[in-house]
Amino acid sequence: MSEQTPWSREEFEARLRAKEAYYHINHPYHIAMAEGKLGKEQIQGWVANRFYYQIKIPVKDANIMALCPDRDTRRRWIQRIHDHDGWGEDAGGIEAWTRLGEAVGISREDLWSLKSVLPGVKFAVDAYVNFARNATWQEGACSSLTEMFAPTIHKQRLSGWPDLYPWIEPEGLAYFRKRVSQANRDVEHGLELTLDYFTTRAQQERALEILQFKLDILWTMLDAMWLAYIDHKPPYFNIKP
């Protein structure tokens, strides 16, 4: 059987972008959040659980860099670690997320203790870090491409939350404001690497699978939160000690 013809660069990019249909913006938890239907505990649960994702992103990026022999790529990729961990005067995204935590009524100590992180969220996020550790660096780069769809969700929160959730201190939203431009810059690089590296049809199909795997991670995190904070069935809810 002859090899299938590769998609053109434009067709490949369009197929990657079409994965937006599976983005977590369409998860019922996010839909409820965007419609102002979540209560305080449900917002707090989301912020506390997403914190685990935030702290693992720079670890994931350090794994990608550790596998990358190309200096030019490392010089650009390292920016992602600075964005989250902070650099010089900039306290960074993890600190900004901590302020978001405070704005929704979670103390710094409680957030950092990770005591609210659900096992399902932990497993999903850890799968992302492990993927970056075990895959090639180009596959790791490709897995970050859900960021193509992130500016829309950040902007949705920035425009919606002040009216929908007036009890959240507005300074807490600074994280989302900053991510819009950072995500666009990350995507430019991630997409460039992906379109350059995944060139055969089999590789292009592999890239779509990787992107789907990452979408699965984001969706699964929200499934775990739905069960715990909407259905009130956190792990072991039915066990009477």
Ligand SMILES: O=C(O)c1cc(C(=O)O)c2c(n1)C(=O)C(=O)c1cc(C(=O)O)[nH]c1-2
């Ligand atoms: O709030 C969101 O919905 C959302 C989604 C994603 C994403 O799509 O992976 C990221 C972020 N936020 C984000 O803030 C962030 O820093 C980030 C880094 C990455 C990544 O895969 O390297 N994704 C995301």
